[in-house]
Amino acid sequence: MATTTESWGSRVGLILAMAGNAVGLGNFLRFPVQAVQNGGGAFIIPYLICFLLMGIPLLFIEWSSGRYGGKFGNHSTPYILDSMVKGRLLKYIGVFGIFTNLAIVAYYAYIESWTISYVYHSLMGTFQGMSQGEVAGFFNSYVDLSHTTTGIPYEAVIFYVLCLAFNTFILSKGLKGVEKVAKIGMPLLILFGVLLAIKGYTLGTSGASELFPDANAVDGLNFLWTPQFSSLADPKVWLAAAGQIFFTLSVGMGTIHCYAAYVKPKDDIALNAVSAGFMNGFVEVVLGSAIVIPIAAGYLGLDWVINNAGFGMAFQTMPYLFEQWGPALAMVAGVMWFGLLFFAGITSSLAMGTPWMGFMRDEFGWNRTKGAWSFGGLALLLGLPTVFFYNQGVFDDYDFWAGTVSLVTFAFFEVILFAWIFGMDKGWKEINHGSDIRIPMGYRFIIKYITPLLLGWVFFSSIPNIVDRVLHKDTFNNKSFATEYYAENFDTSGAAVGKVVESDRHSVKFSFQN
Numbered sequence: 001m002a003t004t005t006e007s008w009g010s011r012v013g014l015i016l017a018m019a020g021n022a023v024g025l026g027n028f029l030r031f032p033v034q035a036v037q038n039g040g041g042a043f044i045i046p047y048l049i050c051f052l053l054m055g056i057p058l059l060f061i062e063w064s065s066g067r068y069g070g071k072f073g074n075h076s077t078p079y080i081l082d083s084m085v086k087g088r089l090l091k092y093i094g095v096f097g098i099f100t101n102l103a104i105v106a107y108y109a110y111i112e113s114w115t116i117s118y119v120y121h122s123l124m125g126t127f128q129g130m131s132q133g134e135v136a137g138f139f140n141s142y143v144d145l146s147h148t149t150t151g152i153p154y155e156a157v158i159f160y161v162l163c164l165a166f167n168t169f170i171l172s173k174g175l176k177g178v179e180k181v182a183k184i185g186m187p188l189l190i191l192f193g194v195l196l197a198i199k200g201y202t203l204g205t206s207g208a209s210e211l212f213p214d215a216n217a218v219d220g221l222n223f224l225w226t227p228q229f230s231s232l233a234d235p236k237v238w239l240a241a242a243g244q245i246f247f248t249l250s251v252g253m254g255t256i257h258c259y260a261a262y263v264k265p266k267d268d269i270a271l272n273a274v275s276a277g278f279m280n281g282f283v284e285v286v287l288g289s290a291i292v293i294p295i296a297a298g299y300l301g302l303d304w305v306i307n308n309a310g311f312g313m314a315f316q317t318m319p320y321l322f323e324q325w326g327p328a329l330a331m332v333a334g335v336m337w338f339g340l341l342f343f344a345g346i347t348s349s350l351a352m353g354t355p356w357m358g359f360m361r362d363e364f365g366w367n368r369t370k371g372a373w374s375f376g377g378l379a380l381l382l383g384l385p386t387v388f389f390y391n392q393g394v395f396d397d398y399d400f401w402a403g404t405v406s407l408v409t410f411a412f413f414e415v416i417l418f419a420w421i422f423g424m425d426k427g428w429k430e431i432n433h434g435s436d437i438r439i440p441m442g443y444r445f446i447i448k449y450i451t452p453l454l455l456g457w458v459f460f461s462s463i464p465n466i467v468d469r470v471l472h473k474d475t476f477n478n479k480s481f482a483t484e485y486y487a488e489n490f491d492t493s494g495a496a497v498g499k500v501v502e503s504d505r506h507s508v509k510f511s512f513q514n
């Protein structure tokens with residue numbers, strides 16, 4: 001057990017760090033894609049229900065478990081769970097809360113490193129005058145390490161290593177470093193997000209695009225925001241919604257426990273948890289849905305968006321769309337967009353570093369320098385395969401196993417443990433202790449019965465998916481974070497330069513001609 005007692009510098013710092021933990025690439029890259037792939041307005045209702053019935057309860061559980069464990073000088077899920085209920089087995093369930101982070105950070109920091117590179121290239125004007133095909137080709141050759149188009153050999157590797165080194169450096173400064181990055185990054189992120197979203201909302205219904213005269217941004221917004229109640233009967237949509245709620249709130253990972261372990265025993269957690277959760281929701285639902293989708297729909301049409309929705313839209317399309325605003329605005333928009341993604345990314349990847357550091361401290365008494373550098377080294381080791389074998393689907397495997405299966409598994413055990421083994425009497429007391437708000441009593445019932453049942457359902461109904469995946473069938477439901485993008489439109493050599501050959505809104509195809 002460690003002797004020094006670190007804690008958060010201020011309440012604002014804590015909330016921003018927790019919000020920074022939650023607000024991440026998931027809000028801007030994963031959410032819009034999940035929403036589009038699951039029918040737009042059909043996705044929103046299950047999403048909101050999952051937020052209220054699983055997201056908020058899990059936030060309460062994780063914040064209070066973390067603060068509880070912290071009282072005993074514990075900072076990582078194996079020790080925190082151990083302080084709640086004695087028993088060896090439980091300690092091992094807590095191990096999920098460390099390794100999930102390592103596996104997620106490996107690919108997450110890779111995407112984060114792209115954002116740094118794209119800020120650089122936006123500033124350099126690299127995308128100026130490029131066609132849509134060329135911008136997509138730029139990305140393809142960026143991740144294909146066998147050759148270079150940007151003039152920097154192994155650029156992707158260099159930025160990745162830089163990105164991890166930067167994370168490691170900040171982590172080695174401890175909570176103060178994390179808090180500082182959140183205090184700078186979060187306000188900037190919101191500012192950039194609001195400005196880009198205003199642009200998204202005001203693109204209007206016509207005149208945006210020469211290529212696609214019918215394209216309009218409002219189509220995109222309507223598609224996302226017209227509720228479709230029929231979706232309530234589709235289990236696939238529910239699973240996707242639940243998966244997004246876990247990922248976006250960072251629950252089921254151990255990062256919230258770890259941050260909360262540094263909250264002082266008498267301080268509020270209920271209001272803090274709700275504030276951070278709602279801030280994440282605002283950034284996701286209001287800002288995250290107002291940038292990529294309407295802007296892409298405004299220039300390329302809604303059908304294009306539906307057919308091509310994928311994680312790469314942000315990197316393969318946005319720089320091209322920004323160019324439509326003229327070189328100066330394009331540079332500003334590029335820096336804002338990729339800068340925003342960078343802040344979103346780094347405040348989350350730092351969070352993923354802390355459970356490992358906390359564990360090494362609990363178990364071996366390692367100081368934060370040792371903790372941080374061992375974390376950086378491990379992340380690099382795990383991450384290099386995703387960098388070198390990006391095109392072979394390693395990335396998707398990481399996202400599936402760590403970013404989906406492992407979260408749900410851990411969340412399922414943890415809710416049972418909290419509500420039924422630790423017990424709801426003690427649990428409810430912990431949640432309300434020092435609270436600055438009155439939590440509706442209904443939540444006691446929800447946490448005890450509804451959340452475990454829903455989670456159990458999500459957990460067990462994903463088993464066929466998992467089995468499918470293991471048997472290498474390509475029919476799994478949850479299209480992952482890194483869904484291969486433009487697969488049909490561009491070959492992987494990166495040399496392909498697509499050209500729009502059919503430009504009516506209903507069937508947009510790119511050709512491979514150079």
Ligand code: PHE
Binds near residue numbers: 250253351
């Ligand atoms: N919640 C983050 C996002 O939306 C992702 C994350 C995963 C953060 C794991 C911390 C731990 O991008």
Ligand code: NA
Binds near residue numbers: 023026
């Ligand atoms: Na998020």
